Amino acid sequence: MTGWLTSDLHLFTPPPTYWSSIKTAAHPQPLLSGLLPALAQQLNRQVTMTDLETSMATILAVFQKYSEREGDKHKLKKSELKDLLHDELPDLMAHVNDQAALDSLMDSLDTDGDAECNFQEFMTFISVVTVCCHEFFKDEHD
Numbered sequence: 353m354t355g356w357l358t359s360d361l362h363l364f365t366p367p368p369t370y371w372s373s374i375k376t377a378a379h380p381q382p383l384l385s386g387l388l389p390a391l392a393q394q395l396n397r398q399v400t401m402t403d404l405e406t407s408m409a410t411i412l413a414v415f416q417k418y419s420e421r422e423g424d425k426h427k428l429k430k431s432e433l434k435d436l437l438h439d440e441l442p443d444l445m446a447h448v449n450d451q452a453a454l455d456s457l458m459d460s461l462d463t464d465g466d467a468e469c470n471f472q473e474f475m476t477f478i479s480v481v482t483v484c485c486h487e488f489f490k491d492e493h494d
Contacts, residue, residue, distance in 0.1 A: 414440055415474055427468035430458055444481065 401409065418436040419428050428436065434454070438445050448454050461473045469477075 411475075411478065415471055424468065427466070427470045428474065429468055433458055433461070433469050433474075441481075 414436065415428070416425070418432045419425050421432050421435075423429055437454075457477075458469070461469050461477050463473055463476075464470070
């Protein structure tokens with residue numbers, strides 16, 4: 353992952369431009385506004401992170417890895433999103449046989465209509481897929 357996490361779950365200091373680009377004012381939720389600077393500060397130090405913190409850092413790193421490829425580095429173009437889905441969720445994408453369904457998914461993620469997927473739109477997708485997986489496995493084990 354481009355130098356973010358070491359094998360013993362220590363975090364390399366990310367490029368200074370990445371964390372300075374996070375503006376707490378862009379996050380209207382009061383709880384998150386208070387937590388983002390603390391998370392950024394923790395991620396800027398070399399510390400052992402919890403599983404959840406590691407997962408959050410991984411999601412951020414994966415989004416950035418694909419969004420930096422072309423155009424606006426804070427948004428995924430349709431081609432970048434398609435590559436991300438195929439590379440990072442191959443088992444899920446193996447079940448998508450209909451290109452129209454994939455195009456529809458990509459269009460539904462774009463809630464602001466700018467033909468790109470910003471991080472909040474991406475996280476909505478990740479959250480929905482995670483909830484669906486939870487429901488599937490919950491029902492499977494009952």
